[in-house]
Amino acid sequence: MIKIKEDNSFSLHFPVQNAMLLFIIIFLLRVIEVFVLRLDELWGEVFLTKFLGFLLIVAYLLLVKRKVQDIGYHANYLFPSLSIAIIIMAISLSFSYLAEWFYLVQRGFQPSLIIAPLSNALDSEYALRGGFLFGLWLIFGNTVNSLMEEGLFRGVMVTHFRMRLSFWKTNFIQAFLFGIWHIIWPLKAYLLEQMSIQEAIFASIGYIFSSGIIALVLGYLFLKTGNLWAPWLAHTINNTILNLVHTVTSEGYNPGFMVRMGVLPFIALLTLLLVKWMARYYQLPALKRWDG
Numbered sequence: 001m002i003k004i005k006e007d008n009s010f011s012l013h014f015p016v017q018n019a020m021l022l023f024i025i026i027f028l029l030r031v032i033e034v035f036v037l038r039l040d041e042l043w044g045e046v047f048l049t050k051f052l053g054f055l056l057i058v059a060y061l062l063l064v065k066r067k068v069q070d071i072g073y074h075a076n077y078l079f080p081s082l083s084i085a086i087i088i089m090a091i092s093l094s095f096s097y098l099a100e101w102f103y104l105v106q107r108g109f110q111p112s113l114i115i116a117p118l119s120n121a122l123d124s125e126y127a128l129r130g131g132f133l134f135g136l137w138l139i140f141g142n143t144v145n146s147l148m149e150e151g152l153f154r155g156v157m158v159t160h161f162r163m164r165l166s167f168w169k170t171n172f173i174q175a176f177l178f179g180i181w182h183i184i185w186p187l188k189a190y191l192l193e194q195m196s197i198q199e200a201i202f203a204s205i206g207y208i209f210s211s212g213i214i215a216l217v218l219g220y221l222f223l224k225t226g227n228l229w230a231p232w233l234a235h236t237i238n239n240t241i242l243n244l245v246h247t248v249t250s251e252g253y254n255p256g257f258m259v260r261m262g263v264l265p266f267i268a269l270l271t272l273l274l275v276k277w278m279a280r281y282y283q284l285p286a287l288k289r290w291d292g
Contacts, residue, residue: 015290022056034188045138047141049148050141050144054148057151076226081229081230082230082233085221089234093264100257112247114245114246115244118243139244142236149235153215159289159290162287170219183207185207186203221275223286225287
């Protein structure tokens with residue numbers, strides 16, 4: 001359980017405004033890296049945003065006299081919390097790949113699964129590929145990415161929003177913002193003429209919906225366990241598997257990717273019942289409100 005003493009820091013007086021301001025600052029940093037510096041095209045990762053974003057989170061916590069442990073990065077109930085994360089991601093990813101497999105078979109393909117480092121891209125034709133070292137780079141990037149994104153969306157937003165909002169309002173708002181966070185990719189694909197405006201709009205809606213549902217699950221996991229390492233691990237597993245495990249047919253890499261990504265959030269949503277049951281089974285304390 002997160003135990004925090006009340007003080008007069010403005011983190012308690014303006015929690016929603018502070019969290020939103022931090023989100024805007026880091027989002028602008030992301031826009032600069034992707035659209036101006038375009039480092040993702042060189043590195044296969046938006047590493048600058050991940051690294052500097054986490055430093056900004058730490059700087060904010062120092063400003064309001066907090067520690068990273070206060071937003072959930074602590075060792076309390078670590079094993080049971082991580083166990084829940086591993087189980088729900090194993091279920092969600094297994095069923096999503098299985099659905100993609102059946103879809104491809106129904107279309108007359110003979111799909112196979114391969115392990116190969118491939119950066120995230122809306123069209124695998126534009127994804128960066130590499131060998132063993134590139135795979136390690138992607139894993140490292142996912143680790144830092146989850147550290148920053150969980151610190152921002154679940155760690156800061158959930159703890160701050162919860163001081164003013166209900167359990168579900170808190171979770172839905174952070175999830176919606178997480179979906180907005182990801183529409184930068186369809187927008188870039190449109191600007192690079194990899195997508196039409198209609199395709200970019202459709203993809204943006206899809207990102208808000210699918211990423212939002214995943215964020216809803218990660219937020220629920222944090223709220224029920226009070227430990228941010230649980231959604232961090234789930235997030236890292238999800239991104240790493242998507243980077244490394246691919247379906248291949250005569251049409252190339254991941255021809256059924258949209259099916260996989262369409263099924264994944266719905267299966268993940270069903271695991272909320274499992275999270276609730278396992279948190280009760282392990283007698284995990286729910287997230288403690290900062291002002292509670």
